Amino acid sequence: MTLQNDLLLRAARGEKTERVPVWLMRQAGRILPEYRAVREKAGSFIALATTPEMAAEVTLQPVDILGVDAAIIFSDILVVPEAMGLPYEMIEQRGPVFPKTVRSAADLDHLHIADADTDLGYVLEAIRLVKRELNNRVPLIGFAGAPFTIFCYMTEGKGSKTFSVAKKLLYTDPAFSHSLLQKITDSTIGYLKAQVQAGANIVQIFDSWAGILSPEQYRTYSLPYIKQICDAITEVPVTVFAKGAFFARQEIGQLSCSVVGLDWNMDPTESRRLVPDKTLQGNLDPCVLYAGFDQIRAEVRRMIQAFGTQRYIANLGHGVYPDTDPEKVKCFIETVKEYSA
16 A cells, blocks of 8 residues: 655655655654543553553544654653563653663673564554554654663663763673663664564664763764664664764764754754765754744744755654644644745
8 A cells, every 4th residue: 555645755765755744753742632631541651652552542643633744653762671671660750760770791681682572562553553543644653762772771770961870881891781782782673673564664763862972982882783773674764863963973874774863953054964865854943842933934944944855854853842832833844844845
């Protein structure tokens, strides 16, 4: 079956598009009252993410309500450590917390390489449900966290501004660090391949904490593992989004990915020069969506002028903030569509 709207996939593959495709990171979430209603019914974030029918419902909401050009499966990057044997809790106002952490070779022995079908079957079931409901209207994006970002949470045990516990391990126990990163990578490859088999049309790797590493450490502890994933996923286009890693754009551009995601600190013109033969995605500051409608339209037009209308996917430079007015989000999406056409 061919997609009715395949703009995102054509842009990802570098083919000509009539206009710029647009979607948002965290588009299925707290900005929508419809999401909050389902979340309340679920009782907790984790219950929502692990109940395929509910996860499918909130995945579809932005397609119907906001008019985005793709759905992204509602899940969390931390389902991978859980599937490896390290469960997490989601604490309101604080974010994810791991009751146990992994900091030594002995801790590593308690982890296994995740089996996507058995350990993450609920995500795959949600993907199959979404595909059925979407009925080929728009593509579905699958995703996973980059190995280094997952490593941060597994070793630190919670979110952090500095992830100094995680970084300390890179310096004090490189052998352990590489072993854990490899285990995460093997789990992630199997997981993403299973997402594609279940129906994901494109996958994104989120390296949310890329920016805390020096360029040298990034080359050692992140890029080689992202490269393994990019090399393994040959069936669909792959997007790599490394937040804060402005220094690695050129090297990310040399990976076997189709799309390079940019945060709002990465200049479009400079990024085009550094990554000449890939599609770029991004990169409006999510805080622009707090501005008035006219200013949002002006900022979006400026962004499209800088990127051009080909080999480009419009998005924010990070996830949309939860207290953003959905009408402002619609303004962003409609301006991209109207201006780029």
